[in-house]
Amino acid sequence: AQTVTQSQPEMSVQEAETVTLSCTYDTSESDYYLFWYKQPPSRQMILVIRQEAYKQQNATENRFSVNFQKAAKSFSLKISDSQLGDAAMYFCAFEANSGYALNFGKGTSLLVTP
Amino acid sequence: GAGVSQSPSNKVTEKGKDVELRCDPISGHTALYWYRQSLGQGLEFLIYFQGNSAPDKSGLPSDRFSAERTGGSVSTLTIQRTQQEDSAVYLCASSLDFGYTFGSGTRLTVV
Numbered sequence: 674a675q676t677v678t679q680s681q682p683e684m685s686v687q688e689a690e691t692v693t694l695s696c697t698y699d700t701s702e703s704d705y706y707l708f709w710y711k712q713p714p715s716r717q718m719i720l721v722i723r724q725e726a727y728k729q730q731n732a733t734e735n736r737f738s739v740n741f742q743k744a745a746k747s748f749s750l751k752i753s754d755s756q757l758g759d760a761a762m763y764f765c766a767f768e769a770n771s772g773y774a775l776n777f778g779k780g781t782s783l784l785v786t787p
Numbered sequence: 788g789a790g791v792s793q794s795p796s797n798k799v800t801e802k803g804k805d806v807e808l809r810c811d812p813i814s815g816h817t818a819l820y821w822y823r824q825s826l827g828q829g830l831e832f833l834i835y836f837q838g839n840s841a842p843d844k845s846g847l848p849s850d851r852f853s854a855e856r857t858g859g860s861v862s863t864l865t866i867q868r869t870q871q872e873d874s875a876v877y878l879c880a881s882s883l884d885f886g887y888t889f890g891s892g893t894r895l896t897v898v
Contacts, residue, residue, distance in 0.1 A: 677829070706885075716876060718830075718889035764829055773837070774820070774846070775887070777829030 675700040675767050679778035686755045687786050693740075694750045694781045696765030704770035707741065707748045712762040712780070721763070724748065752783075760785040789813075791890035793879050799896045800869055808864040808893045812881030819862050820887070821854060824876040833877075836862065869897045 676699045686692035698707070709721040724732045724741050731739050736756075740749045752759055765778040792811040800806050812819050817838045822830040832846040836856045847853070851870075856862040866873055874897045880887040 716878070716892040716894075718878065718880070718887075720886065723886075766830075773818070773835060774832040774843075775822075775830070776832075777822075779827065779829045 675702070675705075675769065675776045677765050677767050677776050677778040679765055679781050681781045682779075683782045683784065685784045685786060686752070688755055688757060690755055691751060691753045692755055692783065694752075694763050694765075694783070696748045696750070696778055698746050698748065698765070698767050698776075700746070700767065700769065702769040702771060706768045706770070707739075708766040708768070708775070709737070709739070709748075709750045710764045710766060710777075711759075712764060714761075718764070722750065755785050757785050757787065759783060791879055791881050791888050793877075793890035793893050795893055796891065797894045797896075799898060802871060802897055803868055805865065805867045806869055806895065808866075808877050808895070810862045810864070810879030810881075810890060812860065812862070812879070813883075813888055814860075816881035816883050816888070817859070818882040819856055820880045820882070821862070821864050822878045822880065823848075824878060824892070826875070830878060833864070866895075869895075871897045873897050 678697045705726045707724045710718045722734045736753045738751045762780045764780045766775045794809045819836040821833040824830050834854045835843040851867045854864045876892040878892040880889045
């Protein structure tokens with residue numbers, strides 16, 4: 674079984690600043706995918722960024738980047754130049770290549786202040 | 788449609804009543820998932836449909852929960868004899884190859 678842990682229930686960042694959200698996971702799988710999803714008040718889960726475990730290079734999507742440390746089983750999300758629209762719940766998720774269901778952490782609520 | 792559509796958006800029901808939640812996936816997506824999000828929790832996997840294969844029901848919390856997918860498209864999640872602990876947001880997602888598209892969920896409140 675896989676577990677995903679997000680140790681920060683809430684985080685706050687000022688507009689234009691940088692914030693890092695933490696995620697660790699536990700698995701015996703060698704081939705898997707990691708995701709960060711954003712959930713605004715509309716409730717729809719929106720994919721922010723995706724990382725394949727076999728890739729050493731960290732994924733980036735515009736202002737969003739990850740720090741993937743496979744040996745440490747760590748997958749943090751960095752948001753640069755934070756914007757008010759970034760305020761939301763952020764969920765880290767794991768999917769084994771041998772499976773099909775996403776395993777989610779409990780989420781981090783991100784507040785962006787002007 | 789362009790996205791995953793779920794109905795109703797919100798549902799309030801009395802304890803002991805049955806409810807049906809509907810999910811319209813993206814046309815052509817062969818995989819469909821139901822997840823449950825309880826207050827302050829992450830998403831909990833409930834059930835998975837893939838094409839015409841038998842669904843994976845391993846995440847259903849009790850035999851009061853069931854789901855079906857008709858014609859490989861629309862899915863209905865049914866909860867019988869609802870209990871207060873069933874109160875949650877129920878999210879549906881569909882997928883073709885990789886990547887999931889989620890709906891906006893149904894918020895179920897059992898009073």
